[in-house]
C-alpha cells in the first residue's frame with residue numbers, strides 16, 4: 001500500500017441508492033443480495049445508502065457493483081440488466097427531482113425535436129457535473145449526439161475489451177424517452193475508459209428509429 005494520497009471521487013448517495021432500488025425491481029431482493037455479496041459489499045444488504053444528495057458513495061464502490069452484475073449475469077445478461085437499471089434509475093430520478101425535471105421541461109418547451117434533445121442533453125450534463133464527481137461533455141456531428149464521459153463511475157478501475165457503460169446507455173434511453181415521448185433512438189456505446197480509451201463515448205443517432 002502506498003501512502004500517496006489518491007484523489008477520491010464520489011456519487012451522491014441517492015443515485016447509488018436508486019441504482020440498487022431499481023436493480024431490485026428487475027432482479028428481486030434476492031438478486032440484489034447476491035449482487036452485493038458478489039461485489040464484496042455485504043454491509044449494504046438491507047442498508048442502502050441514505051436518500052440524500054451527499055457525495056459519499058465512492059466511484060470504486062459504484063463500479064464494483066457494476067462489475068458484480070457482469071460476474072453474475074455474464075456479458076449479455078449484464079448489458080440488458082445495466083441498461084434497464086439505468087432507464088429505471090432515470091425514471092425514479094425524475095420522479096424524485098420534480099423541481100429539476102420541471103425546469104428542464106420549461107427549457108425544452110419550444111423548438112424542434114432536435115433542439116429539444118440538444119437542450120435536454122445539455123441540461124442533464126450540467127446536472128450530472130454539478131451534483132456528482134462524474135464529468136460529462138456533450139458534442140455532436142451531423143448524424144449523432146455524443147455523450148462523452150470523461151470521468152466515469154461506471155467503469156472506474158475496470159478493464160474490458162469492449163464498452164461496459166450500459167448503465168449510462170439506459171439512463172440516456174430514459175432521458176430521451178422523457179424528452180421525446182414516443183420516440184426511440186439508437187444509442188451505442190462506442191468508446192470506454194475500461195478498454196483504454198481516453199473517455200467514454202456514447203453515440204446517439206439524431207434521427208429516431210421509430
Ligand SMILES: [Zn+2]
Nearest residue numbers: 152155165200
Ligand atoms: Zn465508463
